[in-house]
Amino acid sequence: MNLARIDGTIIASACHPSMRGTRTVICQPLDENGNDIGNPVLAIDTLGAGLHQRVLISTDGSRTREIVRDKHSPLRNHILGVVDDKGGNT
Amino acid sequence: MRLGTVIGRVTMTLQEPIYKGGRVLLVQPLGRADIAALSNAKLQTQTVPKLANVSTLVAYDQLGADIGHIVGFTEGAEATAPFTADAPVDAYIACIVDQIDYHPPKS
Numbered sequence: 001m002n003l004a005r006i007d008g009t010i011i012a013s014a015c016h017p018s019m020r021g022t023r024t025v026i027c028q029p030l031d032e033n034g035n036d037i038g039n040p041v042l043a044i045d046t047l048g049a050g051l052h053q054r055v056l057i058s059t060d061g062s063r064t065r066e067i068v069r070d071k072h073s074p075l076r077n078h079i080l081g082v083v084d085d086k087g088g089n090t
Numbered sequence: 091m092r093l094g095t096v097i098g099r100v101t102m103t104l105q106e107p108i109y110k111g112g113r114v115l116l117v118q119p120l121g122r123a124d125i126a127a128l129s130n131a132k133l134q135t136q137t138v139p140k141l142a143n144v145s146t147l148v149a150y151d152q153l154g155a156d157i158g159h160i161v162g163f164t165e166g167a168e169a170t171a172p173f174t175a176d177a178p179v180d181a182y183i184a185c186i187v188d189q190i191d192y193h194p195p196k197s
Contacts, residue, residue, distance in 0.1 A: 040125060
């Protein structure tokens with residue numbers, strides 16, 4: 001599980017069949033202080049997270065394959081939850 | 091899954107039978123600045139953008155991506171999931187991106 005911020009979306013018409021009908025978002029991974037770390041990653045979003053909302057990304061590929069109901073899906077990241085409040089400095 | 095640009099093609103006369111039906115492409119992963127430059131831009135051109143100093147990887151493609159296309163690719167165990175048998179594949183192209191909407195917060 002990683003903390004990240006939604007920074008955008010992509011549109012792809014040619015895609016693996018398991019991605020059809022799912023929303024794919026661009027997520028910026030964050031460190032414990034809310035600072036950006038590394039480059040953006042893509043994740044499947046079934047919750048409808050909004051722009052600049054903080055989310056938890058799961059990197060469990062087998063759960064993602066259950067969500068898209070395709071055991072041959074190449075997807076790994078999906079949005080687990082939208083963060084309301086996080087203890088700590090930010 | 092990460093975003094990348096297709097910058098080249100790998101052609102093999104002799105190859106593992108599992109590779110049949112797709113092709114093998116060179117993919118350059120995109121950084122934040124690259125994604126910001128491509129946001130709302132016209133994609134799917136045949137021009138290769140200026141390359142950043144990051145390592146290029148080889149990805150298996152069944153969708154028909156070509157040089158200059160922006161793609162989403164997965165790495166690791168998930169890259170072999172689309173295959174019905176064990177496949178020696180490290181990176182798999184999962185989508186060809188038509189449009190990117192990227193709006194990082196202004197700091």
